[in-house]
Amino acid sequence: MSTAMPPLRPANGHAATLPAEKRDDIVVDCHIRELYYGSFKAVRDTEIPIRKNSITAFIGPSGCGKSTVLRCLNRMNDLVRGFRFEGHVRYRGRDIYAHGIDPVAVRRFIGMVFQQPNPFATSIFNNVAFGLRLNGFKGDRADKVEKALRAAALWDEVKDKLNKSGLSLSGGQQQRLCIARAIATEPEVLLMDEPCSALDPIATRRIEELMTELSQKFTIAIVTHNLQQAQRVADYTGFLYVDTTQGGRTGYLVEFNHSKHLFEDPQHPHTQQYIRGEFS
Amino acid sequence: MSSAAPVAEFPTSSPLFDARAGEVTQAPSRGQRIFDAVFRKTCHTFAWLTILLVGFIVARITAAAIPAIHTLGLGFVTGRVWDANAGTYGILAQIWGTIYTSVLALMLGSIFGVAAAIFLSEGFLSAAVFGALKKFNLHLKPVTLRLPDQLERLLKELIELLAAIPSVVYGLWGIFVVIPLIRPWCNWLHAQMGWVPFFSTDLSGPGVLPAVLVLAIMILPTVTAISRDALVSVPPKIRMAAYGLGATRWESLFAVILPAASRGIFGGIVLAFGRALGETMALAMLVGNSNQIKLSLFSPANTLAALLANNFPEAGPKEVGILMYAALVLLAITLVVNVAGAFILHRAALMQSE
Numbered sequence: 001m002s003t004a005m006p007p008l009r010p011a012n013g014h015a016a017t018l019p020a021e022k023r024d025d026i027v028v029d030c031h032i033r034e035l036y037y038g039s040f041k042a043v044r045d046t047e048i049p050i051r052k053n054s055i056t057a058f059i060g061p062s063g064c065g066k067s068t069v070l071r072c073l074n075r076m077n078d079l080v081r082g083f084r085f086e087g088h089v090r091y092r093g094r095d096i097y098a099h100g101i102d103p104v105a106v107r108r109f110i111g112m113v114f115q116q117p118n119p120f121a122t123s124i125f126n127n128v129a130f131g132l133r134l135n136g137f138k139g140d141r142a143d144k145v146e147k148a149l150r151a152a153a154l155w156d157e158v159k160d161k162l163n164k165s166g167l168s169l170s171g172g173q174q175q176r177l178c179i180a181r182a183i184a185t186e187p188e189v190l191l192m193d194e195p196c197s198a199l200d201p202i203a204t205r206r207i208e209e210l211m212t213e214l215s216q217k218f219t220i221a222i223v224t225h226n227l228q229q230a231q232r233v234a235d236y237t238g239f240l241y242v243d244t245t246q247g248g249r250t251g252y253l254v255e256f257n258h259s260k261h262l263f264e265d266p267q268h269p270h271t272q273q274y275i276r277g278e279f280s
Numbered sequence: 281m282s283s284a285a286p287v288a289e290f291p292t293s294s295p296l297f298d299a300r301a302g303e304v305t306q307a308p309s310r311g312q313r314i315f316d317a318v319f320r321k322t323c324h325t326f327a328w329l330t331i332l333l334v335g336f337i338v339a340r341i342t343a344a345a346i347p348a349i350h351t352l353g354l355g356f357v358t359g360r361v362w363d364a365n366a367g368t369y370g371i372l373a374q375i376w377g378t379i380y381t382s383v384l385a386l387m388l389g390s391i392f393g394v395a396a397a398i399f400l401s402e403g404f405l406s407a408a409v410f411g412a413l414k415k416f417n418l419h420l421k422p423v424t425l426r427l428p429d430q431l432e433r434l435l436k437e438l439i440e441l442l443a444a445i446p447s448v449v450y451g452l453w454g455i456f457v458v459i460p461l462i463r464p465w466c467n468w469l470h471a472q473m474g475w476v477p478f479f480s481t482d483l484s485g486p487g488v489l490p491a492v493l494v495l496a497i498m499i500l501p502t503v504t505a506i507s508r509d510a511l512v513s514v515p516p517k518i519r520m521a522a523y524g525l526g527a528t529r530w531e532s533l534f535a536v537i538l539p540a541a542s543r544g545i546f547g548g549i550v551l552a553f554g555r556a557l558g559e560t561m562a563l564a565m566l567v568g569n570s571n572q573i574k575l576s577l578f579s580p581a582n583t584l585a586a587l588l589a590n591n592f593p594e595a596g597p598k599e600v601g602i603l604m605y606a607a608l609v610l611l612a613i614t615l616v617v618n619v620a621g622a623f624i625l626h627r628a629a630l631m632q633s634e
Contacts, residue, residue, distance in 0.1 A: 038420055038425075039420050074524070076520070076523065076524060079520075079523060081406075081407075081410055081428075082419065082420070104526050104527070104528050105526070106526075107523065107524060107525065107526035108525070108526030109526075111524070111525070111526075112524035112525075114517060114520060114521065114524065116517050118515075118517040118518055118520065118521040119521075120518065120521065120522075120536055120539075120540070121518075121539065121540055122539070130522075130525060130535070131525045131526070133535075134525060134526060134527055134531060135526075165631075178521070181521075181525065182524075182525065185525075
């Protein structure tokens with residue numbers, strides 16, 4: 001960290017603790033001290049509280065580790081060889097990185113939607129029912145599938161062709177199918193890693209509307225490269241930046257606040273520059 | 281090219297524009313155009329030559345077989361007795377032996393081949409090696425960093441090396457190693473469970489089982505190499521989707537990755553089946569060359585390829601025609617298998633994109 005920069009957070013606590021708000025509605029309490037891929041330090045000092053039924057956006061320039069932070073929250077990074085994590089991520093009062101916690105179980109409670117639409121090469125119905133089967137759901141599958149497709153605003157478009165391949169849909173439809181697949185098992189938290197970056201503006205708009213609706217029922221964390229998107233949908237926004245002073249490219253959280261505050265009155269010079277569009 | 285050429289074709293007769301002085305961009309030169317045309321023509325010629333060659337081979341075999349087809353007719357394919365002295369020729373037993381040994385070898389080879397492909401493509405080995413290195417805190421050293429992947433590649437190449445062993449060596453190995461090794465077990469099985477059709481005879485030497493075992497090893501590299509390629513080319517995003525939904529490694533493997541790679545794996549199995557049907561030398565040495573149709577794994581049998589190899593040396597003009605007829609039948613079987621395989625693959629592709 002260069003000495004010219006103002007301190008990242010006030011001395012009395014971390015910047016992410018917002019005044020006049022209780023901490024007991026935090027669903028996922030993410031506290032990354034250091035995160036390594038092999039010997040590469042990818043992220044440091046990032047504390048982000050993710051609150052119930054809210055949308056939290058992570059923004060920042062390319063390579064700042066915002067996707068890495070997101071993937072930390074459901075242990076997807078465990079699939080990367082050489083991944084090492086110091087800190088804690090608390091969910092339902094337990095550190096998901098604690099000894100004896102099964103990453104597979106974590107991912108069932110904390111679902112994920114990816115950057116590229118990635119439906120399986122099977123029917124639309126089977127795509128949505130996949131998670132139900134995994135979880136050994138014994139009830140009415142067709143009902144759950146319909147509910148998930150309705151919640152993902154896809155039902156009317158696919159109700160007559162549930163047996164068609166998921167790959168036959170358009171890009172935007174495929175992404176909504178992936179959202180339906182992720183929410184079919186009703187996980188508490190939904191992580192979305194740049195869910196609109198492969199979509200056209202109209203499809204993007206639909207997904208954004210969908211996110212706002214889904215936040216009634218789910219808690220959502222989203223990574224986005226699109227500042228307007230974060231401004232439109234997110235209740236809270238965290239800005240991450242790359243620290244190159246120590247030789248590597250290590251991402252860290254610069255500022256976290258209500259989206260309104262962060263975009264209208266950014267406190268940190270880096271955030272101000274980024275929001276003004278001076279770099280991206 | 282004449283002016284009647286389709287509009288879409290690149291003009292080869294004159295440059296599109298006259299290059300201005302000092303301009304770097306140029307229309308293709310005369311030399312480039314000639315080279316392009318010659319290259320294209322050469323490729324065409326060789327492609328057609330290959331097709332012509334196949335046609336020529338089939339035509340010559342058919343021509344040589346025509347006298348035998350006239351005299352023996354379809355009875356040749358349905359007859360069970362091959363007795364050159366009595367003048368009776370039937371190849372049903374050989375057809376049975378060909379298909380029976382190939383199918384059994386294919387089942388065995390596919391199970392082990394696909395299992396090996398999974399082991400070598402899904403990172404089981406490299407994860408284990410990485411874990412072991414990590415215990416000694418060696419996993420980030422430059423020397424050992426790439427060791428897991430290198431080991432995996434080494435193993436893959438070792439399996440592919442199985443394809444480089446000559447067929448006659450496999451035959452010898454079968455006679456001197458496999459048969460003595462399995463004989464006591466086979467005879468024990470026959471003694472204990474002789475009522476099971478598969479164990480209804482004893483193994484006195486060459487027979488179906490040793491031939492099947494060796495054949496399975498021979499087709500293993502084909503199945504493994506092609507299946508591994510298919511598994512590796514399953515897009516990572518599909519794997520991530522399965523893991524992201526909370527699937528375990530096995531769940532994602534069986535529910536997502538294997539189905540996505542199934543077409544490639546099936547293609548490999550069809551190719552291996554073709555190889556098994558035509559395999560000659562090892563089978564001629566191991567199968568026993570006895571014309572009988574039995575379910576028993578331990579009885580000797582015969583295959584079309586072995587029949588051809590064994591009978592050509594002392595065949596007169598009439599026998600050559602008959603053997604050509606048998607060769608034509610073998611050709612037809614492999615053709616049917618390949619066409620059926622291609623058809624199933626095509627249907628699977630259609631169903632996946634629908």
